[in-house]
Amino acid sequence: MGRIPCCEKESVKKGQWTPEEDHKLSSYIAQHGTRNWRLIPKNAGLQRCGKSCRLRWTNYLRPDLKHGQFSDPEEQIIVRLHSVLGNRWSVIAAQLPGRTDNDVKNHWNTKLKKKLSGMGIDPVTHKPYSHLMAEIANTLAAPQVANLAEATLGCLKDEMLHLLTKKHVDIQLQSPILSQQMVNNNGNTSPYNIVSEHEASEDDTVEKIKIGLSRAIIQDQETTTRSNKFWDTNGTSSANFSGYQYPFGQEGEGSPWNQSMCTDSTCTGDQQNQFRSKMRDENGDEFDGEKDRRNVSSMFSPDCDLWDLPSNDLLNPLV
DNA sequence: AATCTACTCAACCGCAACACC
DNA sequence: TGGTGTTGCGGTTGAGTAGAT
Structure with a gap:
């Protein structure tokens, strides 16, 4: 019994891909497409697991991929979306053309988490550490x-x-x-x-x-x-993220960190409903899967820009 | 120059969701 | 409706490398 292996483990190669393997896979996919990953390595003459081929293609060989450093705007989008979605890398990556979920995840784990921590912000809750400690x-x-x-x-x-x-x-x-x-x-x-x-x-x-x-x-x-040095007079965080003002404040309310996470007990009903309506599809289903991408895309559309979301929405504990 | 340490990122793994019969 | 195969996702690992000692 047990789980059926995705391939014959003993006959497949593991580890780094060689340029020759890359070439075989690329040219096979260029000719035949990406249907049935299990058959692709066999047909392409590769001693690889289908899963490994899919990963190599989606994370590295795909022609539309963007390689190289993340730009400031890209980092801002990641941070912003992470504060709303948590570790839903595929949804976040879908908003960054040419970036894969693996790219985004790696960048978050190696760079952005440290940047936020360096700013005194907890990368999990996106709240300042000092506030979290004081809350406790x-x-x-x-x-x-x-x-x-x-x-x-x-x-x-x-x-x-x-x-x-x-x-x-x-x-x-x-x-x-x-x-x-x-x-x-x-x-x-x-x-x-x-x-x-x-x-x-x-x-x-x-x-x-x-x-x-x-x-x-x-x-x-x-x-x-009293008036918080960390937040400007509009209640917007002055914590600077590569030029990006951490926009979690809401006008007239001071630091959003003065509140608990935007839970049922602390969020106003309007705030919660407004956000939830954004996170549901037309059938009223919860934000999930492929629908996530459509909904997140809609946030960036001209009539519903994520950057214009009420800042308290971003504290909704989907994380 | 040698060794150690920290960092990056490609790749792997297991699980869950989905598709098909 | 249930079983089986396939695909997608997120967490984790480890080889390679750069920088520090």
């Missing part, structure tokens, strides 16, 4: 926050120490007042009491990391209770 912290009692911070640091300690040692990063407390607040454990001046109460640790670096974490939470609290 605000739902917990002070002792729980301290425990959470301890647990988090336990996970991150090795990696951060490695980085700090390697890069010789010298973490200095920038604000003497804040430093005093953070370090003065006995005084409990930190609203989150995030620094543990044990005596000054031998592990100075870890202590500094804790302070940094506390500061991020405090800064976020400050910035979300």
Whole structure:
């Protein structure tokens, strides 16, 4: 029993394709098209699995493919769509002529995730890290926050120490007042009491990391209770993404990160319905499959431009 | 010059959806 | 309607390479 293999495993070649194999596959497809991938390698004289041939063709040999660096506009589209669709690479790639889902996925994993992280934005939720931490912290009692911070640091300690040692990063407390607040454990001046109460640790670096974490939470609290430096007066993020203004704000509402994810409890009904109507097809089916592509395409059409979607729509947790 | 480390991206894998009988 | 084969998708891996030590 078990799964039927897609090909005779023992007789197929794996790994990098040679120019000769590429040529065989290209010329066969040019003559006969791409019907029945299982038969293509056999007929084309290739010792490859049909699946491997399909992948090679769709990801590399197709004549309409665009090779080379992603442009800024392409990156913006990826980020924007990812915030709405999550890891639905094929749907995202369908909006980028000449790019494959594999291209988009690789580019996201190797470049864009890091770019966003570098901007302090969580690439999964597209929210600032500081806000996410503050969101969690605000739902917990002070002792729980301290425990959470301890647990988090336990996970991150090795990696951060490695980085700090390697890069010789010298973490200095920038604000003497804040430093005093953070370090003065006995005084409990930190609203989150995030620094543990044990005596000054031998592990100075870890202590500094804790302070940094506390500061991020405090800064976020400050910035979300008064006019936020991160967001401009229209409530639009000023976080710049290669010239792209992260457009998640909505006029008059301040940072969208002041809200939770656009869940049923926090989104207005209008906002949700508006977005859902965009994400359903004419039969009212949920956004899915081939229909996804049509619907996403319609977002880019002149009468319904994704870039003009109400920014809160982009927070809909389809991810 | 040699070794180590991090990064990129082509390719693979397993699963799910779809098509056909 | 169920079974079987095919295709598409997303996660993951690993070879190749560039840069750092």
